[in-house]
Amino acid sequence: MTASTTDQPLKKEQGAAQQPDSVLLHPTHEDHHIARMAAVALGLTVLENAIPSPLPGVKPGLANIVTLIVLSRYGWRIAAWVSLLRVVAGSLLFGSFLTPGFFLGLAGALCSLVILALAQHLPARWFGAVSHSILAAFAHIAGQMGVVYVWLIPHSGIAYLIPIFATAALIFGTVNGLIAARFMDNHDSPSTNHPAITDESH
Amino acid sequence: MIAGYIKPGDWLLISLAALAVVALTMTLWRGEVAEQAVIRSAGKIIHTVPLAVDQEIAVAGPLGTSIITIAKRRARISSDPSPRQYCVRQGWLQQAGEIALCLPNQVSVELTGKHKKYDSLNY
Numbered sequence: 296m297t298a299s300t301t302d303q304p305l306k307k308e309q310g311a312a313q314q315p316d317s318v319l320l321h322p323t324h325e326d327h328h329i330a331r332m333a334a335v336a337l338g339l340t341v342l343e344n345a346i347p348s349p350l351p352g353v354k355p356g357l358a359n360i361v362t363l364i365v366l367s368r369y370g371w372r373i374a375a376w377v378s379l380l381r382v383v384a385g386s387l388l389f390g391s392f393l394t395p396g397f398f399l400g401l402a403g404a405l406c407s408l409v410i411l412a413l414a415q416h417l418p419a420r421w422f423g424a425v426s427h428s429i430l431a432a433f434a435h436i437a438g439q440m441g442v443v444y445v446w447l448i449p450h451s452g453i454a455y456l457i458p459i460f461a462t463a464a465l466i467f468g469t470v471n472g473l474i475a476a477r478f479m480d481n482h483d484s485p486s487t488n489h490p491a492i493t494d495e496s497h
Numbered sequence: 498m499i500a501g502y503i504k505p506g507d508w509l510l511i512s513l514a515a516l517a518v519v520a521l522t523m524t525l526w527r528g529e530v531a532e533q534a535v536i537r538s539a540g541k542i543i544h545t546v547p548l549a550v551d552q553e554i555a556v557a558g559p560l561g562t563s564i565i566t567i568a569k570r571r572a573r574i575s576s577d578p579s580p581r582q583y584c585v586r587q588g589w590l591q592q593a594g595e596i597a598l599c600l601p602n603q604v605s606v607e608l609t610g611k612h613k614k615y616d617s618l619n620y
Binding site: 417418420421422423424425426429430433454455457458461462464465468469472473476477480 | 499502503504505506507510511514515517518521522525526
């Protein structure tokens with residue numbers, strides 16, 4: 296399932312020789328790390344499901360904060376693992392695995408990841424977590440609406456809902472991006488950035 | 498303090514996204530101006546009248562006569578013999594796509610624009 300088995304081919308062969316009937320997976324440090332991150336994201340998903348939503352599909356997407364932080368700290372590959380693990384494990388947790396809702400979430404997550412793969416190459420000097428978050432949020436609703444249109448409701452009437460979802464994407468995308476940026480803010484605090492920004496504007 | 502976490506490119510992207518949302522809303526939610534009223538009795542179109550002309554139209558149905566009033570580019574069913582009076586209480590119709598149905602008397606008024614948009618909306 297993961298790259299871990301190829302990391303330690305020698306150990307695996309030994310294990311296979313001793314116990315031919317069992318397959319031993321040796322999770323690497325990275326696997327543990329991914330699992331921990333996915334667990335945090337999962338926690339946020341559970342939290343978020345407790346929040347009532349005015350319209351199905353309008354959710355803050357708090358778990359994406361974790362994806363954004365992982366993307367900026369550990370790269371896209373790990374972020375993809377965390378995001379997809381969260382989608383699958385979350386659906387198992389809520390009993391929605393392989394339901395339409397699961398596929399909507401999966402489509403949204405995949406679209407977000409594709410956009411993030413491109414967005415991570417934006418110059419970091421100008422674009423931060425907020426940009427990544429907004430782009431990912433819009434990609435998410437685009438993916439969802441695509442699946443809804445192709446599979447669930449093939450009727451142009453769903454276009455009527457797009458402004459609602461787009462507004463939610465803008466708001467929640469910005470807020471999640473800000474939270475992610477706040478978490479990643481270690482030493483280059485905003486107070487040192489601030490004078491530079493105000494200097495430019497004057 | 499919050500602004501410190503938003504880089505210049507982020508501001509640009511937020512603005513672009515906001516513009517996109519406004520543009521989407523305006524294109525997708527633009528209620529079309531109603532041009533004419535389509536009056537049906539027993540499912541058949543019996544009159545198609547422009548909203549520009551103020552008038553009253555009497556339509557006969559199985560229960561009696563329904564009276565449709567058109568005034569100030571609006572239309573309503575002002576009188577109907579149906580027992581629950583749903584279509585009368587619906588009041589004035591103004592936008593394209595709005596419709597008032599008097600099922601017992603099998604009379605309906607629908608406002609249409611230049612071209613018809615949705616037959617129905619399901620959610």
